[in-house]
Amino acid sequence: MELPLVVGVDGSDSSLLAVDWAVDEAARHRLPLRLVYASLWERYEGAQPSFSTDRPAEKVMAQHIIASCVERARLRNPEVKTSGEVLPDDAVSVLLRAGPEAFALVTGSRGRGEMAGLLLGSVSLAVAARAACPVIVVRDAERNRRGASDRIVVGVGDPSGGEGAVRFAVREAEVRGCALTAIRAWRSPSHEPVDHMLIADDAARLREERASTSLDDALREVMREHPQVDVSRQPVEGPAHHVLLEASVQADLIVVGAVRRHGHFGLQLGRTAHALLHHSECPVAVVPQPV
Known part of the structure; x- marks a missing residue:
């Protein structure tokens, strides 16, 4: 049933x-x-x-x-x-x-x-x-509720809480016949020494590459199961909650994961989920990781 x-x-x-x-x-x-x-x-x-x-x-x-x-x-x-x-x-x-x-x-x-x-x-x-x-x-936001953007966004974060969110987002994109944008935010620490511009550029490039690899890892298995879904991978520099709030403006649904707290009833929403629930321009799906 x-x-x-x-x-x-x-x-x-x-x-x-x-x-x-x-x-x-x-x-x-x-x-x-x-x-x-x-x-x-x-x-x-x-x-x-x-x-x-x-x-x-x-x-x-x-x-x-x-x-x-x-x-x-x-x-x-x-x-x-x-x-x-x-x-x-x-x-x-x-x-x-x-x-x-x-x-x-x-x-x-x-x-x-x-x-x-x-x-x-x-x-x-x-x-x-x-x-x-x-x-x-x-x-x-009426435009986003009615699906005018023809796009689902999923925030890919910590692997411990992201598998369920990715699967949910891919399934949503599939049934709607729309594109899926998977976003992984990355940041260069503000305290990182910048003695030479080329060194700083190399460090930023390395973090972006790591974010891109995280996206590939998160999507690899589920995309084998749903190859017809059009997916774009976007490693984006900036705080995750800012990056995803900006993405929500042009999305029909934004999906984020939540992890269970050891020894506590409920989930750990985190700053990003809280920000989206309060400020997103489109509907927000909070997806717990599989038990």
Whole structure:
């Protein structure tokens, strides 16, 4: 049985954009779409006796939101098998429990009731940092959401956290029929002695060559399995978060890896993933390394 694409919804504009993006993604991969709304109305309702025959307002709202989102998804693409349910817990817990049985988790960048000035909602960040499956945060630059760039970008970093990200990115490029750009950032240390310009140039060239070799190593096996994907390798000088944020401007999706922390629950997002989740111009996929 194919795992569903799971979307957390709450009725906010951001979550509606996530629903639209997820419908298209489910259609590309031919996956079922599961929409979930987290509600604690049962907990509050059970804490005190009710003397009214009316349904709790929170329950009515929850059912209305999930029904509206399911209808929205079906109108966007009737061929995508869509289901929706209200689950009695907080949003982070609901999505994390869904993760092991999901192709990926999809969220908007900000939730209902969160301050408009926030760059990223607390639910999206918590889920991206702890989920067992890929998490896609749909940021709201309309041109990038609709796939106008015809390009996927993957950041290739530490090999311990990069294999899953590379495989996810290659698969995305394949189903979309678009190009893939694999980027490895490299830097010359600021404290490196520069007694002679030629020596400095040689040191920079060596670091660039190492970055290029890392790209080749990361892509070699997966490209043997997907030779039809058009891949460009780009070793780029600069801090990884700056390099990838710049690349996100002309991307439909940017993919980064995350590594598990020994002795801790969850993932190590790192500076680059945090920067992309808060500032990327396109949707961001955070992919944990295979267990």
